[in-house]
Amino acid sequence: MNLPAHVLIREVGPRDGLQNEPEILSTDAKVAMIDALARTGLPRIELTSFVRPDVIPQLSDAAEVLAQVDIPPGVARSVLIPNERGLEKALAHRARFDEINGFLSASESHNRANVNRPVAESLAGLERVFATARAEGLRCEGVISVAFGCPYEGSVDPTRVFELAGALAAAGAEEVAFGDTTGMANPRQVGEFFAAARAALGDGVQLTAHFHNTRGQGLANVLAALEAGCTSFESSVGELGGCPVPKGATGNVATEDVVSMLDEMGVQTGVDLPALLDVARSMQDRLGRPLGSHTLVAGPVDWQNTGV
Amino acid sequence: MNLPAHVLIREVGPRDGLQNEPEILSTDAKVAMIDALARTGLPRIELTSFVRPDVIPQLSDAAEVLAQVDIPPGVARSVLIPNERGLEKALAHRARFDEINGFLSASESHNRANVNRPVAESLAGLERVFATARAEGLRCEGVISVAFGCPYEGSVDPTRVFELAGALAAAGAEEVAFGDTTGMANPRQVGEFFAAARAALGDGVQLTAHFHNTRGQGLANVLAALEAGCTSFESSVGELGGCPVPKGATGNVATEDVVSMLDEMGVQTGVDLPALLDVARSMQDRLGRPLGSHTLVAGPVDWQNTGV
Numbered sequence: 088m089n090l091p092a093h094v095l096i097r098e099v100g101p102r103d104g105l106q107n108e109p110e111i112l113s114t115d116a117k118v119a120m121i122d123a124l125a126r127t128g129l130p131r132i133e134l135t136s137f138v139r140p141d142v143i144p145q146l147s148d149a150a151e152v153l154a155q156v157d158i159p160p161g162v163a164r165s166v167l168i169p170n171e172r173g174l175e176k177a178l179a180h181r182a183r184f185d186e187i188n189g190f191l192s193a194s195e196s197h198n199r200a201n202v203n204r205p206v207a208e209s210l211a212g213l214e215r216v217f218a219t220a221r222a223e224g225l226r227c228e229g230v231i232s233v234a235f236g237c238p239y240e241g242s243v244d245p246t247r248v249f250e251l252a253g254a255l256a257a258a259g260a261e262e263v264a265f266g267d268t269t270g271m272a273n274p275r276q277v278g279e280f281f282a283a284a285r286a287a288l289g290d291g292v293q294l295t296a297h298f299h300n301t302r303g304q305g306l307a308n309v310l311a312a313l314e315a316g317c318t319s320f321e322s323s324v325g326e327l328g329g330c331p332v333p334k335g336a337t338g339n340v341a342t343e344d345v346v347s348m349l350d351e352m353g354v355q356t357g358v359d360l361p362a363l364l365d366v367a368r369s370m371q372d373r374l375g376r377p378l379g380s381h382t383l384v385a386g387p388v389d390w391q392n393t394g395v
Numbered sequence: 396m397n398l399p400a401h402v403l404i405r406e407v408g409p410r411d412g413l414q415n416e417p418e419i420l421s422t423d424a425k426v427a428m429i430d431a432l433a434r435t436g437l438p439r440i441e442l443t444s445f446v447r448p449d450v451i452p453q454l455s456d457a458a459e460v461l462a463q464v465d466i467p468p469g470v471a472r473s474v475l476i477p478n479e480r481g482l483e484k485a486l487a488h489r490a491r492f493d494e495i496n497g498f499l500s501a502s503e504s505h506n507r508a509n510v511n512r513p514v515a516e517s518l519a520g521l522e523r524v525f526a527t528a529r530a531e532g533l534r535c536e537g538v539i540s541v542a543f544g545c546p547y548e549g550s551v552d553p554t555r556v557f558e559l560a561g562a563l564a565a566a567g568a569e570e571v572a573f574g575d576t577t578g579m580a581n582p583r584q585v586g587e588f589f590a591a592a593r594a595a596l597g598d599g600v601q602l603t604a605h606f607h608n609t610r611g612q613g614l615a616n617v618l619a620a621l622e623a624g625c626t627s628f629e630s631s632v633g634e635l636g637g638c639p640v641p642k643g644a645t646g647n648v649a650t651e652d653v654v655s656m657l658d659e660m661g662v663q664t665g666v667d668l669p670a671l672l673d674v675a676r677s678m679q680d681r682l683g684r685p686l687g688s689h690t691l692v693a694g695p696v697d698w699q700n701t702g703v
Contacts, residue, residue, distance in 0.1 A: 088586040088619065236696070271696050273659035274618050278396040302696065303608070303652040303689030304659075306615040310582050311396065336693040344611040351581035351612075381611030385644040388544070388579050388610065 270301020544579030578609020
C-alpha cells in the first residue's frame with residue numbers, strides 16, 4: 088500500500104465543529120478548547136470565522152477568541168473569511184493569525200443557497216480577499232464546497248472543480264481544500280479525484296481533503312486520498328460539526344479517528360492521540376451528548392487495555 | 396483503484412448480531428428478521444448457532460428458527476457450529492441449512508478465554524466436525540478469530556494465521572474467514588494481510604474478511620481488503636453485535652454501510668439497499684435504541700433527497 092510517511096492535519100473543530108452546535112459556547116470554553124488542541128501536536132487549527140453574528144451567532148465572539156487564545160509557536164492559526172467585510176474585521180487582529188480560508192461551492196445551486204450569489208461572483212470576491220490578505224502576509228487557502236457531489240444537483244464534474252481550484256491558485260491560494268460538504272464522496276471517486284487533481288493542478292498548490300462521515304466512509308475516503316497522494320486533511324475533534332444533512336447525520340470525520348488510523352498504519356501526524364482524546368472527552372462532557380467519534384469510545388489500539 | 400466487479404456478502408446479524416443483545420428476541424422476531432433479510436438479495440445468511448443455551452441463551456431456539464424460516468432458493472443458509480455436539484444437534488435439521496462455520500482463535504490466550512482449550516485441540520475438533528459435515532454434503536467454513544490482533548497478546552503473526560487457515564482448508568474448509576474480533580485491524584495491515592494470504596493459501600480456498608467498526612475503520616478495512624483482492628465479506632445489519640470490547644464499542648461493520656459504499660463505487664453486491672435499510676430500521680425499532688449504522692441515519696446517497 089502506497090502511503091506517505093507523514094501528513095498534515097488541520098483541526099477545524101473550533102470553527103466548523105462549533106458553528107452548527109445548538110448551544111453557543113462561552114468564549115472561555117472556546118479558548119480552553121483551542122488552547123488544549125494547540126498542545127496536542129496538531130500543526131494547524133482553524134480558530135474561528137468572521138461571519139455575520141446574526142447568521143452564525145455561535146462564532147460572534149471571533150475577535151475575543153483570537154485575542155485570548157494562547158497558541159504555541161509553530162501551530163498555524165487559520166481564520167475562515169466569508170468576504171471582504173469579514174477580512175476587514177479580521178485584519179484588526181492581524182497579529183493573531185497566520186492563514187485565511189475563503190470558500191465557494193463547486194455547484195451554482197449550493198453557492199446560491201449558501202451565500203446567495205453565483206459562483207463567479209464568489210470567485211471574484213475571493214480574488215480581492217486573497218489579494219488583500221497576501222499583501223498583509225497571510226497565507227491563503229481556497230475551500231471548494233460540495234466538490235464530490237451537490238445535494239441539489241447531484242454529481243459534480245471534477246473538471247469544473249479543478250477549474251475553480253486553478254482560479255483560486257491563480258488568485259493567490261497556496262492551498263485548495265476540497266470539501267465533501269454533505270458526505271456524498273466514495274473512495275473510488277476520491278482516489279480518482281486526487282490523482283486527477285494533482286495532474287490538473289501541478290505541484291505548486293497544496294491539495295487538502297475535507298471529508299465527512301455521513302455514510303461511515305470518512306476514513307475509507309481518507310485512505311483513498313492518501314493512496315492517491317493527498318497528504319493534507321481537515322477534520323474535527325469529536326466528529327463535531329459539519330453539515331447536518333440529512334437530519335441527524337454525523338459531520339466532519341473525527342480528528343482522533345483519523346489520527347488513530349494513521350498512527351496504526353505508521354503514518355506520522357505529530358499528534359499525541361491520548362491528549363487529543365482528552366480534548367474530545369472534555370467537549371463531550373461540555374456538550375452533554377455522545378459524540379460520533381469511535382476512538383473516543385474504544386480508545387486507541389492498545390491491547391493491554393482491551394482484554395475482556 | 397483496482398476493485399472487483401462484484402463481491403459476496405454473508406449477513407451475520409441473526410447470529411453474530413443477536414448473540415450479545417441484552418434482550419432475547421422471540422423466535423418469531425428472529426424468523427421475521429431472517430425472512431426479510433433473505434429477500435434483500437443477500438446471497439448468504441448466517442441463521443443461528445447450536446451453542447449451549449446456558450452460555451448463549453439468545454440463540455437457544457436455534458432448532459425452531461431453522462424449522463420456521465422461509466428462505467428463497469439461491470440464498471445460502473449458514474449455521475455456526477461450536478463443536479461435535481453442536482453439529483449433532485444441527486444435523487437433526489440437516490435439510491434446513493447448506494453451510495456450517497467452525498471457529499478457533501489465532502492466539503492461544505483468546506482461544507482459551509473463548510472455549511477453554513488450546514488452539515490445537517480446537518483445530519482437532521474442527522477436523523472431526525468438518526469431516527462429518529462434508530459427509531453430509533455441507534459446505535464448511537473455518538473462522539479464525541482475532542486474526543488481526545489479540546486483546547490479550549497484542550499483535551498476531553500473519554504466518555501463524557495462514558498456517559491455521561491452511562490446516563482448516565486441509566480439513567475440508569472451502570472457505571476461511573479472518574475475524575477482526577475486537578476491532579484492532581488497520582487498512583495497511585489488512586492490505587498486506589490479504590495479499591499475503593492469497594500467496595500463502597493459493598486459489599483453492601475462498602478468503603473472507605470479517606471486520607468490526609470499533610475504531611471507525613470498518614469500511615476503510617473493507618476497502619483495503621477489496622484492493623488486495625478479497626471479494627467475500629461478513630457484516631451485520633444495523634451494525635448489530637460483534638464483540639462489545641471495549642465497553643460501549645460498536646461491533647460488526649454494518650451491512651448497509653458496506654453495501655452503500657460498494658454501490659457508490661460500482662461494485663455489485665446484488666443487495667437492494669432500500670430493502671436492507673427497512674430491515675435495519677425494523678431492528679432499530681424493535682431493540683429500541685439507535686444502532687451504529689451510518690446509512691440508516693443518512694440514507695443512501697440520493698441527492699434528490701439530501702437537499703437542505
